[in-house]
Amino acid sequence: xxxxxxxxxxxxxxxxxxxxxxxxxxxxxxxxxxxxxxxxxxxxxxxxxxxxxxxxxxxxxxxxxxxxxxxxxxxxxxxxxxxxxxxxxxxxxxxxxxxxxxxxxxxxxxxxxxxxxxxxxxxxxxxxxxxxxxxxxxxxxxxxxxxxxxxxxxxxxxxxxxxxxxxxxxxxxxxxxxxxxxxxxxxxxxxxxxxxxxxxxxxxxxxxxxxxxxxxxxxxxxxxxxxxxxxxxxxxxx
Numbered sequence: 001x002x003x004x005x006x007x008x009x010x011x012x013x014x015x016x017x018x019x020x021x022x023x024x025x026x027x028x029x030x031x032x033x034x035x036x037x038x039x040x041x042x043x044x045x046x047x048x049x050x051x052x053x054x055x056x057x058x059x060x061x062x063x064x065x066x067x068x069x070x071x072x073x074x075x076x077x078x079x080x081x082x083x084x085x086x087x088x089x090x091x092x093x094x095x096x097x098x099x100x101x102x103x104x105x106x107x108x109x110x111x112x113x114x115x116x117x118x119x120x121x122x123x124x125x126x127x128x129x130x131x132x133x134x135x136x137x138x139x140x141x142x143x144x145x146x147x148x149x150x151x152x153x154x155x156x157x158x159x160x161x162x163x164x165x166x167x168x169x170x171x172x173x174x175x176x177x178x179x180x181x182x183x184x185x186x187x188x189x190x191x192x193x194x195x196x197x198x199x200x201x202x203x204x205x206x207x208x209x210x211x212x213x214x215x216x217x218x219x220x221x222x223x224x225x226x227x228x229x230x231x232x233x234x235x236x237x238x
Contacts, residue, residue, distance in 0.1 A: 124145070
């Protein structure tokens with residue numbers, strides 16, 4: 001009996017333990033309870049091009065109508081507002097990779113995410129700069145992608161080719177210029193993209209510059225359809 005207990009994977013044992021909601025501290029609970037999900041990640045109408053909030057019945061915001069982004073669709077689970085910044089900070093900066101599971105579950109609950117994952121040929125995580133990867137120990141986008149579609153996730157096809165200066169305080173146009181040439185497709189494997197449908201995954205979308213730049217690189221390499229899926233989207237100031 002003891003030997004069988006020792007052979008059971010640690011992750012399966014931890015999944016059976018009672019937990020506490022990280023937001024409201026309800027016990028026992030999932031990592032984020034259903035009540036907090038309903039309160040802090042309610043369904044919302046969002047622009048299909050950049051995932052910013054829009055009035056009901058509106059498909060695209062004025063900016064995306066004026067200058068269509070290189071994404072065919074963009075989906076977000078929630079706004080980047082309390083309590084999600086704290087949860088994402090624990091995930092990214094404090095080594096709590098266990099957050100990937102509950103965050104990915106929330107992402108899957110968004111309308112059109114499941115169809116996008118089913119129809120796509122590849123799921124690509126947004127790559128991080130080597131210095132940040134060394135600092136964090138893992139790529140948070142890759143952890144999310146693996147939980148969304150493990151069989152379709154490719155961690156090495158989309159590359160970050162160079163470090164970029166800090167984006168804070170820059171306009172979207174300035175951020176896009178800052179990121180020119182920052183992403184590329186592995187040249188020896190670019191054939192995998194020809195005429196294919198791709199899902200790009202990231203944790204947070206701020207201005208959209210990084211996601212748009214990566215999508216443009218995929219388009220240049222031959223991708224026919226690119227969907228962005230993120231956990232949280234930064235809303236414009238009111």
